[in-house]
Amino acid sequence: MENPFKYGGIVRGPYFADRRSEIKELNREMTNLNQVFLVSPRRFGKTCLLLNLIETLKRNAIACAYIDLNAFPDIRSFAGVLTGLTAEALETNKDKLLKMFSGFKKLRPKVSVDRDGNVSAGVELAVEEKDALSALLEGMRHAEKLAAKKKKKLVVIIDEFSDLEKYNGQSIEKAIRSEIQKQAHIGYIFSGSEQSVMLAMIRDPKRAFYKLGRIMELGPIERGAYAKFVLGWLKKGGYTVNDDDLKRIFEIGSDVPYNIQRLCNVMWDNAMETKTIKPVLIEKLPVIIAQQDSPHYEMLWRSASQPQKILLIALSQDQTVKPFSKDFQLTHGIGPSSSIKASLDSLVKKGVLFKTLQGGYHFVDGFMPYWIDYIRKTIR
Numbered sequence: 001m002e003n004p005f006k007y008g009g010i011v012r013g014p015y016f017a018d019r020r021s022e023i024k025e026l027n028r029e030m031t032n033l034n035q036v037f038l039v040s041p042r043r044f045g046k047t048c049l050l051l052n053l054i055e056t057l058k059r060n061a062i063a064c065a066y067i068d069l070n071a072f073p074d075i076r077s078f079a080g081v082l083t084g085l086t087a088e089a090l091e092t093n094k095d096k097l098l099k100m101f102s103g104f105k106k107l108r109p110k111v112s113v114d115r116d117g118n119v120s121a122g123v124e125l126a127v128e129e130k131d132a133l134s135a136l137l138e139g140m141r142h143a144e145k146l147a148a149k150k151k152k153k154l155v156v157i158i159d160e161f162s163d164l165e166k167y168n169g170q171s172i173e174k175a176i177r178s179e180i181q182k183q184a185h186i187g188y189i190f191s192g193s194e195q196s197v198m199l200a201m202i203r204d205p206k207r208a209f210y211k212l213g214r215i216m217e218l219g220p221i222e223r224g225a226y227a228k229f230v231l232g233w234l235k236k237g238g239y240t241v242n243d244d245d246l247k248r249i250f251e252i253g254s255d256v257p258y259n260i261q262r263l264c265n266v267m268w269d270n271a272m273e274t275k276t277i278k279p280v281l282i283e284k285l286p287v288i289i290a291q292q293d294s295p296h297y298e299m300l301w302r303s304a305s306q307p308q309k310i311l312l313i314a315l316s317q318d319q320t321v322k323p324f325s326k327d328f329q330l331t332h333g334i335g336p337s338s339s340i341k342a343s344l345d346s347l348v349k350k351g352v353l354f355k356t357l358q359g360g361y362h363f364v365d366g367f368m369p370y371w372i373d374y375i376r377k378t379i380r
């Protein structure tokens with residue numbers, strides 16, 4: 001039997017744990033064509049949730065377009081993909097699509113023909129740089145018109161939405177907002193992990209997205225339901241584990257879905273022969289994972305400056321330390337605060353740490369502290 005605990009990609013079907021209430025809630029919001037901002041720290045499962053939600057929406061005859069902003073470096077490519085995907089979601093007939101695309105003013109279709117001579121219309125639309133924003137608005141208007149004509153609801157999901165800032169700043173935000181407010185057939189989900197950026201976009205009265213929609217903060221998967229999911233698979237695989245011992249998995253993984261999947265995946269493989277999961281194995285799991293990912297951590301470590309390493313070591317021992325306190329600076333012999341701030345900012349930029357809404361700094365990868373601990377022990 002294959003390992004049922006998948007990680008790193010999109011989990012679907014029987015491999016997707018719980019999230020029932022979240023799907024229900026988002027389904028309701030989208031049926032009402034609202035705007036929702038979905039926010040959580042990294043690896044909490046936003047993308048998995050959204051892709052599973054799409055299946056539910058489609059079953060309810062709602063058309064969906066999913067766009068990961070990460071993949072589109074400029075407004076031109078974003079305009080192209082948004083127009084292409086929304087049109088494709090509403091119109092499946094290729095010839096009609098092509099005809100539609102040739103009617104655009106700012107967007108030109110890039111038609112490609114595959115080896116069998118099939119014309120693939122769609123996704124690729126070319127735009128000139130100077131026309132990028134008006135092309136985007138043309139695409140949004142077109143989606144609304146088409147949805148109205150087809151008498152269908154459309155849901156547009158934009159993942160990694162905080163990336164919008166990489167475009168030309170706030171003029172695009174204003175333009176998008178005013179377009180959205182004119183629409184009556186489209187619901188939106190904007191999803192992002194840069195919590196501070198996302199919340200600033202929505203909560204700052206001076207910003208275009210201020211109160212445009214509700215904020216849904218995605219928490220961890222509810223422990224009870226997640227434990228049931230894990231136990232269900234273990235039972236199917238013939239494993240035995242004590243319920244109380246399993247609790248440790250959720251503690252070690254801080255309830256972060258990625259961590260839990262990873263821990264369970266390694267647990268499954270390591271207990272393959274005995275099929276008995278003992279507490280000593282559970283305690284070993286994060287160290288095994290840290291060793292598996294060692295090349296990645298080594299690269300990060302080598303690129304870190306001395307003060308950055310000191311900060312990482314201190315945080316790996318206690319994520320509640322206050323790096324800006326006098327106490328901390330005296331103990332670790334680093335400072336002043338301005339250079340500590342620069343080191344922390346750089347670690348955040350590199351994706352090693354993230355800043356919590358309370359102003360603390362945590363590891364993006366929960367297994368990295370175990371690796372730091374491990375190398376310090378082996379060096380000694």
Ligand SMILES: Nc1ncnc2c1ncn2[C@@H]1O[C@H](COP(=O)(O)OP(=O)(O)OP(=O)(O)O)[C@@H](O)[C@H]1O
Pocket residue numbers: 006007008009010011015016017018019040041042043044045046047048049192193221257258259261
């Ligand atoms: N409901 C779930 N059931 C099982 N595993 C899940 C679930 N949600 C998330 N995961 C696990 O967590 C991993 C990360 O999930 P995902 O990529 O959806 O997170 P994310 O919040 O979009 O992260 P990022 O902010 O980095 O984009 C998945 O590869 C999967 O292993």
Ligand SMILES: [Mg+2]
Pocket residue numbers: 046047048159
């Ligand atoms: Mg994601």
